[in-house]
Amino acid sequence: AQKVTQAQTEISVVEKEDVTLDCVYETRDTTYYLFWYKQPPSGELVFLIRRNSFDEQNEISGRYSWNFQKSTSSFNFTITASQVVDSAVYFCALSEGGGADGLTFGKGTHLIIQP
Amino acid sequence: DAGVIQSPRHEVTEMGQEVTLRCKPISGHDYLFWYRQTMMRGLELLIYFNNNVPIDDSGMPEDRFSAKMPNASFSTLKIQPSEPRDSAVYFCASRIQYTGNTIYFGEGSWLTVV
Numbered sequence: 001a002q003k004v005t006q007a008q009t010e011i012s013v014v015e016k017e018d019v020t021l022d023c024v025y026e027t028r029d030t031t032y033y034l035f036w037y038k039q040p041p042s043g044e045l046v047f048l049i050r051r052n053s054f055d056e057q058n059e060i061s062g063r064y065s066w067n068f069q070k071s072t073s074s075f076n077f078t079i080t081a082s083q084v085v086d087s088a089v090y091f092c093a094l095s096e097g098g099g100a101d102g103l104t105f106g107k108g109t110h111l112i113i114q115p
Numbered sequence: 116d117a118g119v120i121q122s123p124r125h126e127v128t129e130m131g132q133e134v135t136l137r138c139k140p141i142s143g144h145d146y147l148f149w150y151r152q153t154m155m156r157g158l159e160l161l162i163y164f165n166n167n168v169p170i171d172d173s174g175m176p177e178d179r180f181s182a183k184m185p186n187a188s189f190s191t192l193k194i195q196p197s198e199p200r201d202s203a204v205y206f207c208a209s210r211i212q213y214t215g216n217t218i219y220f221g222e223g224s225w226l227t228v229v
Contacts, residue, residue, distance in 0.1 A: 033216045045206060045220035091158065095216040102148045102208075103218055105158040 002027045004094050006106035013082055014114050021077040021109045023092030029053075034068065034075045035093040035103065045091070051075065079111075087113045117141070119221035121207050127227045133195040136224045138207030139188055148218060149182055149192050150206040158206075164190065197228045 003026040013019045025034065036048040049059065051068050059066045063080045079086050089110050093103040120139040128134055140147045148163040162172040167184045175182070179198070184190040194201055208220040 035217070037220075042222075043204065043225070044222040045208075047217060047219060050217050095218075102150075102160045102163050103216075104160075107157045 002029075002032075002094050002096055002104045004092050004104055004106035006092055006109050008109045009107070010110040010112065012112040012114060015084055016081050018078060018080050019082050019111065021079075021090050021092075021111065023075045023077065023106060025073050025075065025092070025094045027094060027096055029096040031096075033095045035095070036066065036075075036077050037091045037093060037105075039089040039091065039108070041088070048077075048090075082111075082113045084113050084115055087111060119207055119209055119219055121205075121221035121224050123224060124222065125225045125227075127229065128197055130198055130228055131196045132228075133193065134197045134201075134226060134228075136192040136205050136207075136226070138190045138192070138221060140190070140207070140209030141211075141219060142188070144209035144211045144219075145187075146210045146212065146218075147184060147190050148208040148210075149190070150208060150220075152204040152206060152223070153202075161192070194226075197226075199228045202227050 005024045008022055032053045034051045038046045038048055049066055056068050056070060065078045067076045089108045091108045092106045095103050119141055122137045145166050149161040150158050151161055152158045159174055161174045162182045163170055164184045167187055180194055182192045204223045204225050206220050206223045208218045210218045
């Protein structure tokens with residue numbers, strides 16, 4: 001069975017600090033996809049990134065970066081120089097193989113960026 | 116391009132009433148998902164369709180819940196009769212096959228049953 005664990009329920013930092021959100025996953029499949037979604041206070045779920053199990057290259061997009069390590073089954077998300085607008089709940093998710101079963105989500109990490 | 120469109124955005128109803136949530140997936144997408152989000156259980160998959168056919172409804176909590184997809188551009192999730200414990204945010208999402216399983220979500224329907 002697949003599982004996603006986000007151990008950090010809530011993180012609070014001061015603006016401009018760097019912050020890392022942890023995600024650990026479990027799956028028996030060799031082919032799978034990992035995702036991060038952002039849920040701002042307005043409530044919608046916004047897709048941020050997808051990574052497949054065969055691509056362990058880290059990715060950077062502006063202030064956002066993602067570290068995928070199969071050896072530790074982790075897919076961590078770092079925000080550099082955080083801003084108040086980054087305040088949101090962030091979800092890590094997993095989709096196995098063909099993905100027909102949709103996504104399995106972690107419980108989410110509530111990130112609070114204080115001015 | 117329009118994203119996934121859900122209606123209503125907010126609904127407050129009395130216990131025992133029928134609730135119908137509606138969804139229009141992204142044009143061309145062949146998978147449609149209904150998720151429910153609560154504080155206690157987080158985001159959980161209720162049911163999904165492929166090419167308008169229900170594939171897995173094992174996440175539907177009980178017989179009071181039903182979902183249909185009469186055509187490629189419309190789906191409904193119905194709760195009858197509604198109960199206070201059904202209060203949640205219901206998300207519809209869609210994806211197209213062979214795009215790395217990325218699912219795109221609507222803005223959600225916030226349901227309160229009093």
